[in-house]
Amino acid sequence: MADRNIWRIPGLNSDNRKPTPEKWIASTEDDQEPQFSPDGKRIAFTSARSGTSEVWMAASNGREVAQLTSLGGAIAGSPRWSPDSRWIAFDAPKAGKTDIFVISAEGGAPRLLTSGTGNNIRPSWSSDGRGIYFGSNRGGEWEIWKAPVQGGDAVQVTKAGGYEGFESLDGKLVFYSKPKTPGIWSVPVEGGQETLVLEKPGTNEWAVARDGICFLDWKDALHPVVQFYNLRNRRSTIVYEFPQGTNLHNTAGTTISISPDERWILYTQLDQAGSNLVPVENFR
Numbered sequence: 001m002a003d004r005n006i007w008r009i010p011g012l013n014s015d016n017r018k019p020t021p022e023k024w025i026a027s028t029e030d031d032q033e034p035q036f037s038p039d040g041k042r043i044a045f046t047s048a049r050s051g052t053s054e055v056w057m058a059a060s061n062g063r064e065v066a067q068l069t070s071l072g073g074a075i076a077g078s079p080r081w082s083p084d085s086r087w088i089a090f091d092a093p094k095a096g097k098t099d100i101f102v103i104s105a106e107g108g109a110p111r112l113l114t115s116g117t118g119n120n121i122r123p124s125w126s127s128d129g130r131g132i133y134f135g136s137n138r139g140g141e142w143e144i145w146k147a148p149v150q151g152g153d154a155v156q157v158t159k160a161g162g163y164e165g166f167e168s169l170d171g172k173l174v175f176y177s178k179p180k181t182p183g184i185w186s187v188p189v190e191g192g193q194e195t196l197v198l199e200k201p202g203t204n205e206w207a208v209a210r211d212g213i214c215f216l217d218w219k220d221a222l223h224p225v226v227q228f229y230n231l232r233n234r235r236s237t238i239v240y241e242f243p244q245g246t247n248l249h250n251t252a253g254t255t256i257s258i259s260p261d262e263r264w265i266l267y268t269q270l271d272q273a274g275s276n277l278v279p280v281e282n283f284r
Helices: none
Strands: 002-010 022-025 031-036 042-047 054-059 077-081 087-094 097-104 120-125 131-136 143-148 164-167 173-178 181-188 195-198 206-208 212-220 223-230 235-241 256-258 264-273
Touching: 002 031, 002 235, 022 031, 031 077, 031 256, 031 264, 042 077, 087 120, 097 120, 097 131, 120 164, 131 164, 164 206, 195 212, 206 256, 212 256
Parallel strands: 077 120
Antiparallel strands: 002 022, 002 264, 031 042, 042 054, 077 087, 087 097, 120 131, 131 143, 164 173, 173 181, 181 195, 206 212, 212 223, 223 235, 256 264
16 A cells, blocks of 8 residues: 655745655545645645545645545546636546546536547646646547637647646746656647757656746655756756655656745655555455
8 A cells, every 4th residue: 555645845935945844735545646726825636535536625734625526436636726726627537538627626516628539637727727738649649638628629739749738837838748758848839849848857747837847856766856947047956855765756646736936845755655454354
């Protein structure tokens, strides 16, 4: 059994450089994929604390935890906020494949966004709130697609592979990762030539900031760090060094999230791995 929890560390604009990370949202089951709301008031995350993986909400201080979805066995994941902090897109299996859904941040019934026979995963919102990006293999290979929030045909954004994408805060570029290939690429929102931005990180180990990209890196196998790549000067600097031995491997979904004021970073950490032993009477 894996027990992943959500922790907090100082971010790019923090004047608080505590050497010890703070456990922020935790239970005896998996808690992961944290995402700050754009207004900074809430955190969406996925948790198995109810018995199955669902989307949950918490206040920005990690308290006032409440369950948002109740899919009853379907594994909900990758929650992403709309720019106005009113809606959340997420992925979940349906009819033998994975699709994108949208739900009010106040609760209610999720609305199916995607259709077709392919898998659709890892949603994210456009900066104007009118479109949702997602990874899909509907054309045979994994690419980034974009669908209107109110419904309609999705359009293909990338042409040479794409898995998880996020629009830049100024709405000009789409940054994205590719399946099984480390690195971050960008392409203009209206389409065009792709550009390699970073040769690392992996597919779920990065987040878009105001002036660049934060990503996980390792000095060595036991020494993870958070780096910031500045898009203006094209240089990377270390933002935070984790205590040696911190386990950031074996985490599912997007690992880190940056608060809107960039003072804090949430991340998923594997705190325990093992198996549950269940006694069985009269076993032969």
